[in-house]
Amino acid sequence: MLLWLHAREDFDVVAVMIRHVLDALGPCRVYAFEIASALTLGMEGLPVGHRPSTARALVEAGFTGRDLWRYMWASTPLAELPHADNYTVSTCDEPPGQRLEFRDGKELVAEAVIGQPQAGIGVLWWISVAPTARRRGLGLALLGSSLDQLAGLGAEQVILYVDDDAPPGDPDRDRTAANRMYDRAGFLQVDRLHSYSRPT
Structure with missing residues (x-):
């Protein structure tokens, strides 16, 4: 390799x-x-x-x-993003950073994982929303909350990767909605x- x-x-x-x-x-x-x-x-x-x-x-x-x-970038803060209510934040080791969890009762319906910023650059590793909780704006709200958390940790810029190489017709790996969300939020594509x- x-x-x-x-x-x-x-x-x-x-x-x-x-x-x-x-x-x-x-x-x-x-x-x-x-x-x-x-x-x-x-x-x-x-x-x-x-x-x-x-x-x-x-x-x-x-x-x-x-x-x-897709390799994307934005400076913080990004204006006018919604925020999730009633989410919890915990420390995670892999990757080093924090996990934001949103629950409906006891059921975990959405989570985001952010990396500890280095030299003012934070990483949004992923946002995941359960299929039953999609199309309610939860992903965008969790994005807003994640960016606030990163800014609070000292991030002036945020990068993320979107693995949008899914084969056509694979609903589990379709990243169309994720790409649309990041574009709408103000992230710019740096490269492929x-x-x-x-x-x-």
Whole structure:
């Protein structure tokens, strides 16, 4: 697995480094900028718009890219977002940060997980709303509350990733509503994140 590669987007240097990695690894399937987990606390793939030379060098070395994630950003505070009522906040270890939970009685119907800000940048890891509680504005309200929590922890900017690579017709992984919510809230797309693999 090629976990990280940076050569100031000098195509020739990137190409040499990739060849070196492939020679060192020998004949095997190789992954590059692979997303092992949404909780790896690292860059979730290669931002192809900002790293075109690296993307081209990978393809020319026989890698195939998969467009997996939308990488988004906003500065805080974002104005005029609703807020959730009666949610609880607890500390979580993986990832380090906080979990906001909204319950209907004893049933957990929505949650958000935020990362501890670093250098003024916080991460919204995810917002999840149970199917039975959707279309009531709970996701947007939880987003507003999450951004307030992050700002209270010192975040001046917030980033998030949307894994909108779902196959057509897969309702469990359809991120159309999530993308619409983040766009409406004022998040801007920074880049698309790709992962790569190369057969033996």
